[in-house]
Amino acid sequence: MTTASVFDAAGPAGDDHAAGLRRDQWRERMGLASLAAPALLLVTVTMLVPVGWLFGLSFLDDNGALSLEHYRRMLAEPSYGRTFRTTFEISFVTTLICILLGYPLAYFLSQLPRRAANLCMIAVLLPFWTSLLVRTYAWLVLLQRSGLINTWGMKLGLWSEPLQLVHNMGGTLIGMVHIMLPFMVLPLYGTMRAIDRNLLRAAASLGSTPVHGFWTVFFPLSLPGLAAGASLVFVLCLGFYVTPAMLGGGKVTMVSNRIANDIELFFNWGAASALGVVLLVITLVVLMLAARLSRGAGLFGAGH
Amino acid sequence: MRLAGDHERPRDAAAFAPSSATALPITVRRLSKAYGAVPVLDEIDLDVRPGEFLTLLGPSGSGKTTLLMAIAGFLRPDKGSIRFGEREVVRLAPHKREIGMVFQNYALFPHMDVARNVGFPLRLRRVPAAEAARRVEAALEMFQLGGFGGRRIDQLSGGQRQRVALARAIVFEPRIILMDEPLSALDKQLRERMQIELRQLHERLGTTTVYVTHDQREALTMSDRVAILDRGRIARIDTPRAIYDDPGSRFVAEFIGESSFLDVAVADGVARAAGSTIRAGNLPTRQGCCTMVLRPERLHLLGPGEGEGMNCFDGRVTGAVYQGDTLLLQAVLSGGSPVALRLTTRGGEGPPPAPGTPVRIGIAVSDTVLLPDEAQGAP
Numbered sequence: 001m002t003t004a005s006v007f008d009a010a011g012p013a014g015d016d017h018a019a020g021l022r023r024d025q026w027r028e029r030m031g032l033a034s035l036a037a038p039a040l041l042l043v044t045v046t047m048l049v050p051v052g053w054l055f056g057l058s059f060l061d062d063n064g065a066l067s068l069e070h071y072r073r074m075l076a077e078p079s080y081g082r083t084f085r086t087t088f089e090i091s092f093v094t095t096l097i098c099i100l101l102g103y104p105l106a107y108f109l110s111q112l113p114r115r116a117a118n119l120c121m122i123a124v125l126l127p128f129w130t131s132l133l134v135r136t137y138a139w140l141v142l143l144q145r146s147g148l149i150n151t152w153g154m155k156l157g158l159w160s161e162p163l164q165l166v167h168n169m170g171g172t173l174i175g176m177v178h179i180m181l182p183f184m185v186l187p188l189y190g191t192m193r194a195i196d197r198n199l200l201r202a203a204a205s206l207g208s209t210p211v212h213g214f215w216t217v218f219f220p221l222s223l224p225g226l227a228a229g230a231s232l233v234f235v236l237c238l239g240f241y242v243t244p245a246m247l248g249g250g251k252v253t254m255v256s257n258r259i260a261n262d263i264e265l266f267f268n269w270g271a272a273s274a275l276g277v278v279l280l281v282i283t284l285v286v287l288m289l290a291a292r293l294s295r296g297a298g299l300f301g302a303g304h
Numbered sequence: 305m306r307l308a309g310d311h312e313r314p315r316d317a318a319a320f321a322p323s324s325a326t327a328l329p330i331t332v333r334r335l336s337k338a339y340g341a342v343p344v345l346d347e348i349d350l351d352v353r354p355g356e357f358l359t360l361l362g363p364s365g366s367g368k369t370t371l372l373m374a375i376a377g378f379l380r381p382d383k384g385s386i387r388f389g390e391r392e393v394v395r396l397a398p399h400k401r402e403i404g405m406v407f408q409n410y411a412l413f414p415h416m417d418v419a420r421n422v423g424f425p426l427r428l429r430r431v432p433a434a435e436a437a438r439r440v441e442a443a444l445e446m447f448q449l450g451g452f453g454g455r456r457i458d459q460l461s462g463g464q465r466q467r468v469a470l471a472r473a474i475v476f477e478p479r480i481i482l483m484d485e486p487l488s489a490l491d492k493q494l495r496e497r498m499q500i501e502l503r504q505l506h507e508r509l510g511t512t513t514v515y516v517t518h519d520q521r522e523a524l525t526m527s528d529r530v531a532i533l534d535r536g537r538i539a540r541i542d543t544p545r546a547i548y549d550d551p552g553s554r555f556v557a558e559f560i561g562e563s564s565f566l567d568v569a570v571a572d573g574v575a576r577a578a579g580s581t582i583r584a585g586n587l588p589t590r591q592g593c594c595t596m597v598l599r600p601e602r603l604h605l606l607g608p609g610e611g612e613g614m615n616c617f618d619g620r621v622t623g624a625v626y627q628g629d630t631l632l633l634q635a636v637l638s639g640g641s642p643v644a645l646r647l648t649t650r651g652g653e654g655p656p657p658a659p660g661t662p663v664r665i666g667i668a669v670s671d672t673v674l675l676p677d678e679a680q681g682a683p
Contacts, residue, residue: 198411201378204398205405205482206425206472213399216424220415 051280058273070274080258080275087254090169090244091237094176095184098233099226101177102184106225109185110192117189124185132179136246139175140166143247167249175243183236184229191225192218231290235283255279327355327512328389328479330375335384337370344370345381346536352514357506359515359523362533363559369484371533372516376482377401388480404473404511406483410465412457418444418468419453425476443471446505463494470502474509481513487522499525520560524548532556550673557597557675564643566596568674575674578617578637584672595675600632600646602671606664614666619643621663624656631656635663 061067074080105124109117127135142148143166150162165171195218203213241256248257255275262272330352337345344367352358360368373379375386377398386394393401412421419440426436444450447467457465466486473481486502487495503526506513517523523530524544531541532555540547540556551557554565568577570592575582577596584596606616617637625632626649633645633656645665657663 196409196411198407198409199413201376201398202405202407202411202413202472203424204378205376205401205403206476207399207402207428208424209397209399212428217413217415 054269054273054276057269058277060270062268062270070271071278073271074274074278083253083255083258084278086252087238090172090176090252090254091234093173094180094237095230095234097173097177098180098184099230102181102188102229103222103226105181106185106188106192109189110195117193121189124182127178128182132242135179136175136243139171139178139247143171143174166247168251169248171247171249172244172252175247176237176240179243180233180236183232187228187232188222188225191228192222195221227290227293231287234290235286238279238283238286326479327510329354330480330512330514331385331387332371332375333385333387335371335374335381335386337367337374337379337381343536345374345384348384348536348538350531350538350541352512353528354512355510357503357513357515357526357528359517359527359530360533361517361520361523361530361559364518365535366533367536368516368518368533370536372482372484372514375514376403376405402478402480404476404478404481406466406469406473406481406486408485408488410469410489412465412468412472414457416457417453418449418455418457418460421457421468422453422472422475424472429476439475440471443475444468447471462490463498466490466498470505474505474511479511481509481511483513483515485517486515488517488519495522502526524560532559551597551675554595554675557673562600562644562646564598564600564641566598566637566639566641566643568594568596570594578619578639578641580615580617582615582672583669584615584674585670586674592677594677597673597675598643598667599671600644601630602667603643603645604666604668605633605645605647606666611664611666613670614668615672616664616666617643619663619665621657621659621661623659626656633657635665637665 058070059066059068061069109120109124112120140147144150145162145164147165149165153159154162165174199217199221200210200213203217204210208216239256240254241260244252244254245257245260248254256279259272259275262268262275330350332348332350332352335345335348335350336343346367348367348371350371360371362368370379374381377393377396381394384394385392388401413424416424419437422440422443423436426439431439440453441450444452447470449464449467449471452460452464452468457468460468466489469486483502487498490498499522506526515523515526527544529541529543530547532539532547534555540552547556547560551560557563557565566577568575568582570576570587572591573587575584575587575594582596604610604614606614619635619637621633621635622642623634625634629649631647631649633647634642635645636642643665
């Protein structure tokens with residue numbers, strides 16, 4: 001077969017193959033999109049369907065009739081308000097402590113040579129490799145009345161009575177911060193790594209002290225990472241269950257604990273669903289605000 | 305509004321009076337820095353004269369950037385002294401050194417607009433807002449960026465960013481300017497235009513300038529003097545012409561310009577290379593050998609009867625490359641040494657000599673440069 005006959009087979013002279021090329025492109029796109037199909041199916045079955053079902057349940061009263069009873073009760077009973085307030089308080093304080101601990105840590109890591117930083121990052125990520133339950137129980141072992149900290153503290157004569165370190169707000173916060181910290185450090189570290197070191201050198205050569213250079217150059221450029229980390233931690237905190245249940249000792253009731261109670265103790269799926277829906281809506285609002293905030297920060301440029 | 309890139313060059317010289325009267329010399333003494341056992345700076349002595357444009361040139365790893373960073377204060381040397389004028393600065397923090405610095409990747413603050421970038425050093429020096437605004441605009445004007453103050457950095461082209469970086473580095477009238485390969489990210493045409501602009505800027509401001517590059521042509525184009533670094537030491541420091549005409553060592557000859565090398569044997573006061581007797585200004589009197597530098601553009605293709613006042617060699621053409629303005633002719637001499645000739649092309653020439661054609665190649669005695677044999681010391 002000669003080359004000429006290959007050209008002949010492609011179509012009559014003057015055909016620019018536009019239709020065929022378009023079809024090829026469409027086929028390629030569909031092929032690529034089909035790779036997402038299994039994940040899409042999974043999300044539909046495990047997320048959208050149950051959430052939609054709960055959403056529906058929240059609008060039914062105990063007799064199965066359409067009503068806003070669960071939402072009305074949420075507004076009427078002050079205990080619900082307290083639960084939401086506790087949830088927001090804990091989420092907010094946890095996020096704040098994570099920022100205070102995580103920002104310097106991420107800064108330190110970002111200034112290390114890459115190899116050393118990777119090693120340190122393993123230390124940051126180590127907790128991810130052990131089960132959440134194990135870690136929370138470990139805190140219980142450390143913090144309880146006859147735990148390690150109280151035993152040693154009293155032996156050393158630092159205090160005489162066992163301190164109430166756990167089964168309260170403080171214990172819950174300690175556990176939650178420990179679990180959430182990596183979620184703060186990771187996005188911060190990524191953003192900080194991307195900040196060109198020459199920017200700080202340039203600031204110094206122009207006459208700015210290291211502290212001034214940090215606040216005028218480094219900190220503004222790290223804000224997108226801070227917004228990402230903070231919103232991630234805050235949203236994860238809103239729906240947290242295990243740690244407040246175990247370290248809060250029943251005194252710290254977050255929304256998720258309340259949902260569990262509604263279902264396990266009162267078999268009230270409608271009330272639980274309504275709580276879930278409200279929590280979901282609040283979470284979405286927070287995420288939207290955070291996205292807008294970080295986009296605003298991104299406007300001022302987050303590297304190139 | 306004037307557009308950046310306009311060829312007309314407004315000179316807002318009133319705002320930037322030449323400061324050569326106050327230009328500072330830089331004195332570096334026995335400056336050393338090692339990473340582990342590897343020395344990057346090896347007892348460097350360097351004098352930058354007041355108002356001079358000095359280029360540090362060298363291959364990567366030669367220590368040129370390290371030296372610049374030490375002068376800027378971003379790198380702590382192991383020992384040695386750096387003085388700006390009379391002032392010892394080796395332990396002074398970078399922000400106290402009053403240096404205008406231009407970085408390879410511009411290092412503009414992406415979260416500030418052009419005016420805030422250029423005004424940054426003025427705000428730090430508490431210059432009143434109105435005066436600062438005037439000086440920022442004057443600096444921008446000088447780089448054909450008048451009216452660009454409100455632009456975001458990511459709206460600028462590479463050349464414009466480079467100009468903003470320059471404006472920012474000079475707006476506070478530093479007495480020393482350091483530049484770390486500032487043009488390497490620009491395309492060739494823009495780079496060549498900026499070389500000339502930078503040179504003109506320097507002539508106007510008269511600020512002592514240390515410039516780092518690995519591009520020898522850039523170094524030759526812009527500098528008053530060039531310091532060539534080799535493995536943490538200064539191999540040669542002199543004017544571009546002096547270095548080009550008499551490299552003094554094989555390393556420098558190889559690094560600056562293109563050259564072929566020819567082994568020269570000296571016996572009884574007669575030097576011979578590739579079958580010919582060599583005449584040269586600095587012919588060694590002792591027995592031994594040295595190396596002859598053959599710059600491609602200084603070699604001539606000789607016709608019959610030509611070659612008066614030249615060292616002549618017989619050879620054979622091995623190839624020719626047409627490059628538009630020049631014809632690069634490759635040949636081997638009778639001893640087997642390869643040489644290259646760069647011949648200026650003219651209209652109406654015939655085709656280049658075919659491979660295998662015997663040719664006579666000549667170099668003027670005054671262009672003949674001999675390098676000392678490095679194993680044996682001076683010729």
